[in-house]
Amino acid sequence: xxxxxxxxxxxxxxxxxxxxxxxxxxxxxxxxxxxxxxxxxxxxxxxxxxxxxxxxxxxxxxxxxxxxxxxxxxxxxxxxxxxxxxxxxxxxxxxxxxxxxxxxxxxxxxxxxxxxxxxxxxxxxxxxxxxxxxxxxxxxxxxxxxxxxxxxxxxxxxxxxxxxxxxxxxxxxxxxxxxxxxxxxxxxxxxxxxxxxxxxxxxxxxxxxxxxxxxxxxxxxxxxxxxxxxxxxxxxxxxxxxxxxxxxxxxxxxxxxxxxxxxxxxxxxxxxxxxxxxxxxxxxxxxxxx
Amino acid sequence: xxxxxxxxxxxxxxxxxxxxxxxxxxxxxxxxxxxxxxxxxxxxxxxxxxxxxxxxxxxxxxxxxxxxxxxxxxxxxxxxxxxxxxxxxxxxxxxxxxxxxxxxxxxxxxxxxxxxxxxxxxxxxxxxxxxxxxxxxxxxxxxxxxxxxxxxxxxxxxxxxxxxxxxxxxxxxxxxxxxxxxxxxxxxxxxxxxxxxxxxxxxxxxxxxxxxxxxxxxxxxxxxxxxxxxxxx
Numbered sequence: 001x002x003x004x005x006x007x008x009x010x011x012x013x014x015x016x017x018x019x020x021x022x023x024x025x026x027x028x029x030x031x032x033x034x035x036x037x038x039x040x041x042x043x044x045x046x047x048x049x050x051x052x053x054x055x056x057x058x059x060x061x062x063x064x065x066x067x068x069x070x071x072x073x074x075x076x077x078x079x080x081x082x083x084x085x086x087x088x089x090x091x092x093x094x095x096x097x098x099x100x101x102x103x104x105x106x107x108x109x110x111x112x113x114x115x116x117x118x119x120x121x122x123x124x125x126x127x128x129x130x131x132x133x134x135x136x137x138x139x140x141x142x143x144x145x146x147x148x149x150x151x152x153x154x155x156x157x158x159x160x161x162x163x164x165x166x167x168x169x170x171x172x173x174x175x176x177x178x179x180x181x182x183x184x185x186x187x188x189x190x191x192x193x194x195x196x197x198x199x200x201x202x203x204x205x206x207x208x209x210x211x212x213x214x215x216x217x218x219x220x221x222x223x224x225x226x227x228x229x230x231x232x233x234x235x236x237x238x239x240x241x242x243x244x245x246x247x248x249x250x251x252x253x254x255x256x257x258x259x260x261x262x263x264x265x266x267x268x269x270x271x272x273x274x275x276x277x278x279x280x281x282x283x284x285x286x287x288x289x290x
Numbered sequence: 291x292x293x294x295x296x297x298x299x300x301x302x303x304x305x306x307x308x309x310x311x312x313x314x315x316x317x318x319x320x321x322x323x324x325x326x327x328x329x330x331x332x333x334x335x336x337x338x339x340x341x342x343x344x345x346x347x348x349x350x351x352x353x354x355x356x357x358x359x360x361x362x363x364x365x366x367x368x369x370x371x372x373x374x375x376x377x378x379x380x381x382x383x384x385x386x387x388x389x390x391x392x393x394x395x396x397x398x399x400x401x402x403x404x405x406x407x408x409x410x411x412x413x414x415x416x417x418x419x420x421x422x423x424x425x426x427x428x429x430x431x432x433x434x435x436x437x438x439x440x441x442x443x444x445x446x447x448x449x450x451x452x453x454x455x456x457x458x459x460x461x462x463x464x465x466x467x468x469x470x471x472x473x474x475x476x477x478x479x480x481x482x483x484x485x486x487x488x489x490x491x492x493x494x495x496x497x498x499x500x501x502x503x504x505x506x507x508x509x510x511x512x513x514x515x516x517x518x519x520x521x522x523x
Contacts, residue, residue, distance in 0.1 A: 112465070121518060
């Protein structure tokens with residue numbers, strides 16, 4: 001079962017790595033990869049045309065992107081401009097929501113009965129979509145990281161009102177857009193939460209993301225590697241001083257974000273959605289592979 | 291600065307050419323609808339020579355209202371607020387003039403917009419007010435269906451228990467607590483001590499061993515498993 005909403009993957013310098021692209025192709029899930037003009041041919045050659053469509057990021061999105069600093073184009077602006085293009089592209093296509101994903105996701109997993117098992121098709125996306133569509137006031141959702149959902153740990157199926165990162169299902173009719181050179185996921189999550197929206201981070205479904213610093217290419221690696229974490233954390237505090245603070249931990253700068261104020265944002269069901277009692281496996285079952 | 295506003299011809303006013311606030315389109319239509327329904331809730335602020343300091347959107351709204359007015363039949367014009375009728379028929383708008391310098395005027399123009407953005411809504415109180423209003427007035431007040439979705443949590447039945455909510459119509463999710471009952475760090479002085487300890491617990495300890503379970507945990511292999519779906523749609 002495939003997702004009902006379009007998937008977008010902004011990517012840069014990773015045509016030969018193809019982590020998320022490969023994962024989606026193996027799941028037979030259609031996607032759009034958003035690249036800069038010079039890399040269009042390389043990505044076109046790398047994508048399976050049965051599933052992947054290459055979109056070139058219009059320069060205007062880069063030019064008018066709000067980096068939340070005064071450094072202009074002197075260093076990478078990150079993936080935000082391409083994510084904004086994805087949002088508008090989805091709106092233009094008449095969709096109510098869209099997915100936007102990092103390009104370094106190795107695959108997607110399901111957690112249940114203390115087992116984490118990789119999924120082999122797009123049904124997990126459909127489940128997450130159906131879940132958010134039950135509610136009036138969800139703005140963004142996505143799977144938790146595989147490394148953060150321990151197999152032996154007692155966890156709820158989802159966490160409300162926290163940061164949604166790297167694989168984001170976003171409601172299209174909102175006026176927010178991505179901004180910032182760093183921490184775009186945290187910033188967008190916080191702006192939505194402060195306005196009273198709910199976000200949903202799923203533990204029932206997980207994404208296996210490779211650590212940014214271990215992979216070549218990408219939109220952000222070039223400045224994380226060179227300048228450390230201080231500018232990133234400083235920008236977070238500048239963006240949201242009311243819920244963020246700078247901390248020195250494990251020999252580097254971090255930012256701590258307090259999501260507790262958003263516990264008051266409660267999920268509200270749509271009155272026109274009927275929810276059945278009991279589990280629905282969506283046809284999913286565990287199979288053995290060679 | 292004059293404390294009272296006065297009705298003057300809009301022809302004598304000049305928009306601030308460098309106004310960074312973009313207000314064309316939907317904002318003008320919304321403000322126009324508000325003036326049509328409720329009259330001039332806020333007046334225009336202008337420097338003594340007529341340069342507009344605050345109220346650019348309101349000024350454009352008068353143009354919009356005039357065009358709308360001319361397209362309507364007399365019956366359709368019934369219900370317009372008298373302020374709106376005066377503005378479209380005479381081109382007069384209420385203005386408060388002040389002796390602001392150029393810098394003061396620009397700072398005030400920014401503050402007029404920016405300071406409002408910094409205030410926050412009390413969702414329960416807001417909902418209580420909106421619930422009393424005619425739906426048309428809610429829209430005129432600038433609240434869309436999306437806004438109402440956003441603040442719905444303050445006044446409608448809400449979801450309390452994630453597990454209970456998930457159990458209805460979503461794939462099974464049962465996750466027990468299988469974390470260690472207790473974790474103790476064991477320090478060794480020599481390789482012989484490591485070997486002796488391994489013998490005692492009956493497990494192999496290699497250079498890469500960071501922890502062990504006692505009794506030894508059976509690791510359930512999952513690498514050969516996948517979650518597949520029957521549904522190919």
